[in-house]
Amino acid sequence: MKIPFLDLTAQYQSIRGEITAEIDKVIAANAFAGGAFVDRFEEAFARYCQCEHAVGVGSGTEALWMALLGCGIKPGDEVITTPSTFIATAEAISLCAATPVFIDIDEDSGNMDPNLLAAAITPKTRAVIPVHLYGQTADMGPILDIARRNNLIVVEDACQAHGAEHGEKRAGSMGDAGCFSFYPGKNLGAFGEAGAVVTSNAALAEKLRMFRDHGQRAKYFHAMIGWNARMDGVQGAVLSVKLNYLEKWTAARRKNASLYNAMLAGLEEVETPKEAEGNRHVYHIYAVRVDNRDRLMSFLAEQGVSCGIHYPTPVHLQEAYAFLGHKKGSFPRAEKHAETVLSLPMYPELSEPQICYVAETIRAFFRGKRQRLKTHLEKKAPGAEVCQPRISSDAGVA
Numbered sequence: 031m032k033i034p035f036l037d038l039t040a041q042y043q044s045i046r047g048e049i050t051a052e053i054d055k056v057i058a059a060n061a062f063a064g065g066a067f068v069d070r071f072e073e074a075f076a077r078y079c080q081c082e083h084a085v086g087v088g089s090g091t092e093a094l095w096m097a098l099l100g101c102g103i104k105p106g107d108e109v110i111t112t113p114s115t116f117i118a119t120a121e122a123i124s125l126c127a128a129t130p131v132f133i134d135i136d137e138d139s140g141n142m143d144p145n146l147l148a149a150a151i152t153p154k155t156r157a158v159i160p161v162h163l164y165g166q167t168a169d170m171g172p173i174l175d176i177a178r179r180n181n182l183i184v185v186e187d188a189c190q191a192h193g194a195e196h197g198e199k200r201a202g203s204m205g206d207a208g209c210f211s212f213y214p215g216k217n218l219g220a221f222g223e224a225g226a227v228v229t230s231n232a233a234l235a236e237k238l239r240m241f242r243d244h245g246q247r248a249k250y251f252h253a254m255i256g257w258n259a260r261m262d263g264v265q266g267a268v269l270s271v272k273l274n275y276l277e278k279w280t281a282a283r284r285k286n287a288s289l290y291n292a293m294l295a296g297l298e299e300v301e302t303p304k305e306a307e308g309n310r311h312v313y314h315i316y317a318v319r320v321d322n323r324d325r326l327m328s329f330l331a332e333q334g335v336s337c338g339i340h341y342p343t344p345v346h347l348q349e350a351y352a353f354l355g356h357k358k359g360s361f362p363r364a365e366k367h368a369e370t371v372l373s374l375p376m377y378p379e380l381s382e383p384q385i386c387y388v389a390e391t392i393r394a395f396f397r398g399k400r401q402r403l404k405t406h407l408e409k410k411a412p413g414a415e416v417c418q419p420r421i422s423s424d425a426g427v428a
């Protein structure tokens with residue numbers, strides 16, 4: 031059996047007719063850059079995110095950068111975030127000439143640990159970016175509380191968390207702004223690059239609409255220095271069609287996650303993801319944690335199962351951020367996370383037999399490992415007591 035990490039073709043096949051009809055309309059209307067198809071998507075997506083406004087832009091990275099600029103982040107400011115994220119979160123801060131300040135993560139969720147937030151605040155701190163890693167919202171209660179008490183802006187990096195919920199609240203609606211990516215592999219994926227900022231702050235939305243269109247207030251009247259960050263019309267049309275299916279796809283992802291959880295249950299070497307109480311995790315990524323990550327990943331690849339690592343190097347150890355002076359050991363939990371995390375195949379169209387095959391292959395890997403250990407120990411010291419609990423843990427594993 032061959033199981034890809036992601037299968038975009040399966041999804042396309044299921045909605046092909048609708049998509050091509052909409053793209054045809056964009057072409058007929060010559061509505062290529064911004065325009066009515068983008069407007070329509072923005073309205074629907076804002077509603078979906080429980081926000082007043084959505085501003086479509088060119089990518090999730092652009093959404094983060096523009097949200098920070100729009101919230102007034104200036105050179106020399108400090109912005110607190112997590113090192114366990116895609117580098118774009120930190121890049122957006124750096125592109126404002128501000129400084130990313132990292133705090134370590136909560137081990138269970140991989141998200142920013144709010145207990146470390148207050149201590150990282152200095153007189154230069156202006157904002158905090160919680161990242162809803164893998165599709166589960168960060169612990170927003172204490173984060174919003176501390177931010178409010180310290181006058182900090184909160185920009186949510188919801189690039190992996192379309193439709194995720196924290197209590198009654200949708201991802202992106204809790205901070206001053208929420209940033210989304212519609213990169214093709216994301217839960218809501220465009221046919222190219224796209225992103226959006228959502229907010230219920232009308233003045234911020236207005237500023238972002240101007241900024242993404244060269245600071246234009248009216249045609250050729252430029253009120254501010256902006257940028258070209260318009261969303262393509264084709265992407266607006268594709269995303270409008272796909273948004274209608276997002277809840278169904280999210281339900282399928284959640285079902286797949288619970289199948290994985292059930293099929294991997296009791297395997298002591300594998301830690302399955304935990305959904306915090308009151309959260310709706312949307313499983314952009316289904317990541318397990320294992321000690322022998324690289325060997326397990328190669329074994330799975332040999333058996334036809336493609337996995338991913340999100341992410342192999344935490345941002346504070348990236349060469350690009352060497353100038354911040356962090357070292358190995360600066361954020362031990364984020365570093366351990368990067369060493370042990372393994373993303374299993376996850377997409378709505380994944381079938382139960384496929385999930386079963388992945389889980390059984392993982393079980394076979396650890397069974398083989400235990401068997402090799404047992405043989406090794408018996409050769410060295412027949413019946414070695416000390417390791418018995420580890421090597422006899424096959425109960426319920428077959």
Ligand SMILES: *Cc1c(COP(=O)(O)O)cnc(C)c1O
Binds near residue numbers: 119190211
């Ligand atoms: C995908 C992603 C981004 C960047 O989005 P792009 O659309 O690729 O620019 C930022 N942050 C996180 C957490 C992401 O997963």
